[in-house]
Amino acid sequence: MSTPLIETKGLKKYFTTAYGPLHAVDDVNLTIQRGTTLGVVGESGCGKSTLGRTIIHLLESTDGQILFNGEDVTHVKGKALHEVRERMQIIFQDPYSSLDPRKTILDTVREPLVVSKRYKKSEIDDATDELMELVGIDNRLKYSYPHELDGGRRQRVGIARALALNPDFVVCDEPVSALDVSIQAQVLNLLKRLQQQKQLTYMFVTHDLSVVRHISDDICVMYLGQVVELCPSKELFKMPLHPYTKALLSAIPSVDIHNPMKREILQGELTSPINPKPGCRFASRCKYATAECEKPQVLEEISPNHRVACCRVKEINNL
Amino acid sequence: MANTKTSTAKKKSHFRMVLRQLKKNRAAMIGLAIFLVEVAIAVFAPALMPYGYTDADYTALHQPPTARHLLGTDDMGRDILSRLMYGARYSLVMGLTSTAGAMFLGICVGSIAGYFGGQVDNIIMRILDIIQSIPGMLLTIALAAVLGTGVDKTIMALSVAGISGYARLLRANMLNVRNLEYIEASQSINCSKLRIIVSHMIPNSISPLIVTATMSVASTIVLAASLSFIGLGVQPPSPEWGAMLAGGRAWIQQYPHIVIFPGLAIMITVLSLNMLGDGLRDALDPKLKN
Amino acid sequence: MAITKNTNEMPFLQIKDLVVEYTSDGETIHAVNGVDLSLRRGETLGLVGETGAGKTTIAKSILRILPDRSAKICGGEIFVNGKDLLKLSEPEIQQIRGNEIAMIFQDPMTALNPVKRVGDQIAEVIRIHNSISPAEVEKRAKEMLELVGIPAQRFREYPHQFSGGMKQRVVIAIALACNPDLLLADEPTTALDVTIQAQVLDMIADLKKQKNSSMIMITHDLGVVAEVCDQVGIIYAGEIVEYGSKEQIFDHPTHPYTIGLFGAIPDMNEDEEWLHPIEGLPPDPTNLPQGCAFNPRCPYATEECRKGKIPFAETPDGHLSRCLHTAEVLKKEANA
Numbered sequence: 001m002s003t004p005l006i007e008t009k010g011l012k013k014y015f016t017t018a019y020g021p022l023h024a025v026d027d028v029n030l031t032i033q034r035g036t037t038l039g040v041v042g043e044s045g046c047g048k049s050t051l052g053r054t055i056i057h058l059l060e061s062t063d064g065q066i067l068f069n070g071e072d073v074t075h076v077k078g079k080a081l082h083e084v085r086e087r088m089q090i091i092f093q094d095p096y097s098s099l100d101p102r103k104t105i106l107d108t109v110r111e112p113l114v115v116s117k118r119y120k121k122s123e124i125d126d127a128t129d130e131l132m133e134l135v136g137i138d139n140r141l142k143y144s145y146p147h148e149l150d151g152g153r154r155q156r157v158g159i160a161r162a163l164a165l166n167p168d169f170v171v172c173d174e175p176v177s178a179l180d181v182s183i184q185a186q187v188l189n190l191l192k193r194l195q196q197q198k199q200l201t202y203m204f205v206t207h208d209l210s211v212v213r214h215i216s217d218d219i220c221v222m223y224l225g226q227v228v229e230l231c232p233s234k235e236l237f238k239m240p241l242h243p244y245t246k247a248l249l250s251a252i253p254s255v256d257i258h259n260p261m262k263r264e265i266l267q268g269e270l271t272s273p274i275n276p277k278p279g280c281r282f283a284s285r286c287k288y289a290t291a292e293c294e295k296p297q298v299l300e301e302i303s304p305n306h307r308v309a310c311c312r313v314k315e316i317n318n319l
Numbered sequence: 320m321a322n323t324k325t326s327t328a329k330k331k332s333h334f335r336m337v338l339r340q341l342k343k344n345r346a347a348m349i350g351l352a353i354f355l356v357e358v359a360i361a362v363f364a365p366a367l368m369p370y371g372y373t374d375a376d377y378t379a380l381h382q383p384p385t386a387r388h389l390l391g392t393d394d395m396g397r398d399i400l401s402r403l404m405y406g407a408r409y410s411l412v413m414g415l416t417s418t419a420g421a422m423f424l425g426i427c428v429g430s431i432a433g434y435f436g437g438q439v440d441n442i443i444m445r446i447l448d449i450i451q452s453i454p455g456m457l458l459t460i461a462l463a464a465v466l467g468t469g470v471d472k473t474i475m476a477l478s479v480a481g482i483s484g485y486a487r488l489l490r491a492n493m494l495n496v497r498n499l500e501y502i503e504a505s506q507s508i509n510c511s512k513l514r515i516i517v518s519h520m521i522p523n524s525i526s527p528l529i530v531t532a533t534m535s536v537a538s539t540i541v542l543a544a545s546l547s548f549i550g551l552g553v554q555p556p557s558p559e560w561g562a563m564l565a566g567g568r569a570w571i572q573q574y575p576h577i578v579i580f581p582g583l584a585i586m587i588t589v590l591s592l593n594m595l596g597d598g599l600r601d602a603l604d605p606k607l608k609n
Numbered sequence: 610m611a612i613t614k615n616t617n618e619m620p621f622l623q624i625k626d627l628v629v630e631y632t633s634d635g636e637t638i639h640a641v642n643g644v645d646l647s648l649r650r651g652e653t654l655g656l657v658g659e660t661g662a663g664k665t666t667i668a669k670s671i672l673r674i675l676p677d678r679s680a681k682i683c684g685g686e687i688f689v690n691g692k693d694l695l696k697l698s699e700p701e702i703q704q705i706r707g708n709e710i711a712m713i714f715q716d717p718m719t720a721l722n723p724v725k726r727v728g729d730q731i732a733e734v735i736r737i738h739n740s741i742s743p744a745e746v747e748k749r750a751k752e753m754l755e756l757v758g759i760p761a762q763r764f765r766e767y768p769h770q771f772s773g774g775m776k777q778r779v780v781i782a783i784a785l786a787c788n789p790d791l792l793l794a795d796e797p798t799t800a801l802d803v804t805i806q807a808q809v810l811d812m813i814a815d816l817k818k819q820k821n822s823s824m825i826m827i828t829h830d831l832g833v834v835a836e837v838c839d840q841v842g843i844i845y846a847g848e849i850v851e852y853g854s855k856e857q858i859f860d861h862p863t864h865p866y867t868i869g870l871f872g873a874i875p876d877m878n879e880d881e882e883w884l885h886p887i888e889g890l891p892p893d894p895t896n897l898p899q900g901c902a903f904n905p906r907c908p909y910a911t912e913e914c915r916k917g918k919i920p921f922a923e924t925p926d927g928h929l930s931r932c933l934h935t936a937e938v939l940k941k942e943a944n945a
């Protein structure tokens with residue numbers, strides 16, 4: 001296999017809190033091949049956004065390695081950090097707070113180009129026009145302010161800003177969850193088209209499972225900072241193996257009114273991510289939990305390309 | 320609402336747009352007009368004054384307003400109108416520059432504390448705490464005593480004494496802005512710290528400072544007056560408004576006009592600046608456009 | 610109007626031709642433009658539509674909690690249990706709010722008062738609407754907490770000590786504390802995670818059944834509608850464009866907007882390269898298009914669609930759709 005574009009080895013990000021270290025991302029090992037999309041799903045507070053931000057160096061990692069194109073970029077500083085950041089960009093969740101309310105659309109889109117100091121003014125002007133066309137913002141809106149645009153258009157501005165420096169890797173942090181369904185579909189199609197045109201690699205962070213199924217090649221399910229299941233997208237929906245994934249999938253309200261999914265309602269309290277015990281973090285809500293689950297869980301390859309972190313996975317699924 | 324009335328893709332300079340917004344605000348325009356009149360009076364005071372500001376008319380001490388002295392005379396028989404006109408020079412210059420100075424220094428200090436946070440913030444805020452724990456008047460007196468007398472020294476003393484209020488206000492706003500995603504976005508596109516502070520954070524957190532500043536012009540004028548009263552600010556016989564107010568204090572019962580007119584002058588200035596400041600804040604906010 | 614079919618039985622809730630406008634900066638925002646609804650006791654009606662379609666405005670009109678200064682109910686009648694709510698005086702409506710009709714707000718983080726104990730917030734509603742002793746009030750409030758699955762020991766805790774899902778359960782406990790006949794749920798699970806959403810939806814359905822309340826479920830999520838609703842109204846630009854039972858709407862969507870909505874959701878069972886968004890944008894509510902508000906985005910639109918308000922037409926399976934081209938739409942859909 002070729003060198004993956006992104007690889008993390010034992011990546012950790014802890015936040016200091018008054019009550020002890022908060023394990024937002026704990027020992028995450030991932031690879032993302034060039035031109036593919038890795039979907040990261042999980043509930044709020046599971047560390048999925050933190051993972052994305054740590055990989056693109058918006059947050060400093062606590063431990064572990066980040067490889068970009070096979071090169072260790074974990075601790076780059078100064079100019080090298082700037083270069084790494086240019087290659088890795090982010091699209092934010094909230095198109096309302098991710099744009100500076102006092103800057104025109106044009107200023108926002110051109111800022112990355114201006115800041116890089118590599119281009120002449122005329123080049124920047126041409127490049128911005130091109131970007132606006134690429135993401136489908138009408139040129140007559142360029143002197144508008146963010147509040148004058150609807151959510152979908154604002155999100156397009158955010159996409160244009162992220163793509164201005166021609167990155168290889170883009171973290172999409174819930175880019176459509178604040179949008180209405182009809183607009184959401186427009187933006188998802190745009191992201192997919194851009195990926196094909198520019199050979200982009202995405203990490204698509206979301207809690208919306210139908211969206212992630214549509215856009216991802218592989219999916220990684222996170223629970224309280226840890227990856228519990230990692231496999232190709234289709235496989236996950238056909239054959240979820242981890243008890244948490246199963247509960248998650250069963251909880252999605254389906255529009256198919258004649259075949260309602262059998263719901264698994266989770267009971268029990270959420271484990272605190274602050275200084276958690278070494279065992280499986282899902283154990284307190286898991287109906288299969290035994291004493292064995294109090295030991296640390298390892299992400300194991302159960303079938304080709306299908307990794308699960310559960311010591312009882314074979315028993316539960318009769319494998 | 321979304322996507323309406325934005326069809327003109329013509330670039331307008333930011334300044335012209337702010338001006339156009341301001342023009343729509345009647346209160347702001349009235350404030351601006353009053354203020355400009357005051358400035359004009361200050362500039363052309365020597366030509367407009369009916370009497371010299373030190374000319375004492377010993378035949379007319381403590382006179383209430385008459386045809387000869389439109390606003391009356393003070394305890395030394397000096398024409399109050401003339402003194403107010405000439406005094407506008409001192410009061411306006413001192414009130415405005417020291418407020419501007421305090422605001423500028425406050426922004427510098429506050430933005431550093433607000434952006435960096437942590438230890439830097441802690442140290443700066445504790446120093447500001449110490450400064451604020453000294454009564455403002457006492458601090459100004461101490462500074463003025465060290466720096467000496469004269470308009471320029473007084474302005475310096477007043478500016479330094481006013482820093483902490485602005486710094487605090489800006490810092491508090493910046494702490495909110497700092498967590499918004501567009502600041503993170505500007506980090507991800509490699510904006511320098513200076514650029515993030517100056518181009519993104521300050522414009523989004525400065526509005527309340529503008530309003531506070533217009534209001535504090537008044538207290539600054541009064542504070543400057545107190546300094547002159549104890550002999551540290553502008554030296555007599557310069558007719559500074561606050562000094563006139565302080566000087567007339569003794570006669571407030573018998574001859575109230577001696578304090579009423581300087582007081583009114585200060586009040587009108589403050590009111591006009593307040594109206595202007597409110598309008599300016601709205602005009603600077605693109606969200607309130609249209 | 611057309612929506613009430615069984616005229617011999619007075620429905621529990623009936624809204625007739627409701628029109629609500631907002632004014633801001635001299636512009637008039639047409640938020641609700643002639644909505645008719647009816648709901649029988651014990652039933653759940655889902656109101657589905659996008660941001661700004663007027664869903665929340667309808668709910669707030671029923672409770673009469675629209676902002677006085679900017680909003681105006683320009684016309685219409687809202688009957689609950691035979692009373693026209695719009696004709697009641699303020700003290701009379703206060704008796705109804707929280708008692709006969711209660712609302713569950715969207716954001717549990719802001720719907721609770723952060724400096725008041727959770728238990729006291731539940732007790733407050735009970736005290737206002739019942740003349741019973743303080744001890745009795747507390748007992749009832751504790752029962753409500755247990756009912757929504759929170760141990761009564763947590764009665765004296767503050768909202769920040771609760772997780773998001775628990776806060777929303779407290780909000781629901783407050784709404785249900787006085788056994789309301791009508792529950793207005795405004796996106797009650799949008800701010801919650803799916804697994805928590807599943808819990809909360811189950812709980813609402815359960816409690817509703819126990820107390821035989823009626824409910825209006827406002828949401829943009831068709832999946833949620835499929836789970837909990839009996840009747841469905843699809844709202845576009847302040848107007849109900851399609852109205853019928855859940856089965857009718859989900860099995861045979863007829864209005865082009867409804868069809869577009871279903872088409873825009875990524876399918877969980879099929880793989881498709883591209884999604885099918887509805888082209889264009891929702892209309893500007895200060896300047897609605899002439900005729901059918903959906904016509905600029907509609908693939909079936911003709912000159913006629915731009916001519917005036919489109920009446921409801923009955924579809925072959927007996928539900929209602931505001932469209933002049935139903936036959937054509939159905940033919941094309943059948944072929945697709």
